[in-house]
Amino acid sequence: MDIFSAHDVDRVGPAWQPVLAAQLREHGLANFAGTTDRAALITVARQFMTIRTHRDAAPDGVTEITDLGTAAAGYAAFTDSELIPHTDGSSMPDPPGLLLLTCIQPAAHGGATLVADGAAIAATLAAHYPAALRSLSAPKAAFFGAADGYLGAVFAPAGPGRMRIRLRLDDLVRFSADAAAAIPSLRTAISRHLKTLRLGPGDSVLLSNTRWLHGRSPFDGHRMVLRVLGDPLPAARVLPGFLVPDAPAQRSTGHPEDGTAADLTRQIA
Ligand SMILES: [Fe+2]
8 A cells, every 4th residue: 555645635625634634543644735834834733733842943833944054963954964764852751743744845956755664664673683673672772862862762662562663873872782783674674664755845744753754865955844743632543653563463453452462562672
């Protein structure tokens, strides 16, 4: 199933909000067109999330992602450089649950949005690199951020039968020896599942920040993307993370409270 074409949500349809929420619950990602300015972006965001403020955001919660020529660590978003797929807010104890990106001005060349499904990454690791998945799931696998960052796992439990991903691969992360040895396998798994979204003016992507990694390719010229971070509204019923790979819950009932899946979560943790 190609969620990047067949499931594009038609915002002119009467039921686009429930359709988008259902797509978020199932796939953790939805893309749609027709958000052409900041006010429209906020209107859309408030229908799915409680907006979080952010270091780089304006008081309305919107961050303008554009090339400011910034060279400081942690500000790579504000350059024209590549952004390695990552989790936003990885140095926070509880990263935002949802990320909404809207393209206002695509770059003349490059600047595609890159996304990779943590569920698919974890499944590949479980199938082909199980030792790497165990190392990356250790409670002290990585320290994310600067001095006031977060010590935790790349793959962590996220409720019964579920796990979540937390990742950055830039200068602001340090891994344990075991986790560092697992990074080449992790990069291989990410590459295998990397998707390219070429967002035009008004195109948006709304994704689960605890399931999907996001990044971008380098670009030339002016590019402007607006970002809003937040936590899903209870009515959206978007659970954090994704089902533990190869859990019996996936093969049988799919019910997230399956006891054996919870046991698997504990084993991986
Ligand atoms: Fe980001």
